[in-house]
Amino acid sequence: MAERPEDLNLPNAVITRIIKDAIPDGVNVSKEARLAISKAASVFVLYATSCSNNFALKSKRKTITAKDVLDALEDMEFDQFVDPLKECLEAYKKNQQGKKDQKKKDKEVANQSAGGGDQGEDEGVAIMEEESEEEEGGRAGDVNGDGDVVEISDTSEDA
Amino acid sequence: MADDKGKCDLPLSRVRTIMKSSPDVSSINQEALFLAAKATEMFIQSMAQVSLEQSTDRNQLRYNDLADIVDSIDTLQFLQDIIPKKIKASEYFEIMKKWEAENGNDSDS
Numbered sequence: 001m002a003e004r005p006e007d008l009n010l011p012n013a014v015i016t017r018i019i020k021d022a023i024p025d026g027v028n029v030s031k032e033a034r035l036a037i038s039k040a041a042s043v044f045v046l047y048a049t050s051c052s053n054n055f056a057l058k059s060k061r062k063t064i065t066a067k068d069v070l071d072a073l074e075d076m077e078f079d080q081f082v083d084p085l086k087e088c089l090e091a092y093k094k095n096q097q098g099k100k101d102q103k104k105k106d107k108e109v110a111n112q113s114a115g116g117g118d119q120g121e122d123e124g125v126a127i128m129e130e131e132s133e134e135e136e137g138g139r140a141g142d143v144n145g146d147g148d149v150v151e152i153s154d155t156s157e158d159a
Numbered sequence: 160m161a162d163d164k165g166k167c168d169l170p171l172s173r174v175r176t177i178m179k180s181s182p183d184v185s186s187i188n189q190e191a192l193f194l195a196a197k198a199t200e201m202f203i204q205s206m207a208q209v210s211l212e213q214s215t216d217r218n219q220l221r222y223n224d225l226a227d228i229v230d231s232i233d234t235l236q237f238l239q240d241i242i243p244k245k246i247k248a249s250e251y252f253e254i255m256k257k258w259e260a261e262n263g264n265d266s267d268s
Binding site for chain 1: 169191208220226234
């Protein structure tokens with residue numbers, strides 16, 4: 001699969017934690033089982049990505065959106081994930097918006113004390129705002145697939 | 160740990176690396192990345208829970224428990240090569256013996 005040095009495996013410690021949290025306390029998980037689940041998880045990502053990408057391409061888009069992922073999961077017959085994921089997406093969007101609001105506030109405070117203007121700030125905020133648009137009626141998960149090409153590395157999200 | 164639905168334990172950067180390794184993928188919206196990671200987290204939980212439920216020993220989660228559900232659940236077919244069923248060497252030799260017997264020992268090139 002990967003000839004590159006980049007690791008296509010997910011971190012062992014996190015996988016173990018997720019497994020342990022999902023099963024009753026005291027259940028022993030063999031190393032082989034953990035490894036198998038880890039591999040399966042990576043393959044799941046690839047499978048979901050491939051499926052999501054197909055949906056994006058079908059709509060003539062080059063960027064995979066949240067809706068593509070949800071459609072893909074239904075297609076893969078993991079529809080039991082879809083509703084819970086929509087809730088998670090809403091929570092995620094709130095978190096992101098909260099962070100941006102906080103960052104904006106922090107900047108304003110800093111600017112006031114520095115006595116400077118706030119040019120250039122608006123650009124950053126405006127681009128990010130597009131993402132958190134919510135549809136009316138609270139129908140979660142729908143993102144207008146206008147190809148928001150937002151590269152992950154430069155956003156304010158922390159791990 | 161992350162009981163906050165809006166957070167994911169899996170590192171998004173790593174998930175992104177995996178997604179980008181898929182051919183023909185141009186770019187990934189940040190929300191899509193989060194959903195893919197979160198879905199994977201749910202998938203891991205699901206695998207662990209279901210295989211334990213189907214297992215004969217509820218105190219242990221072993222490789223064979225996983226192989227069993229991959230074999231029996233349709234939606235997990237994509238994992239058949241990743242988590243194949245294991246058989247003992249003796250079982251393998253039995254199978255080979257039978258196969259050879261059925262197909263005769265005609266050694267054609």
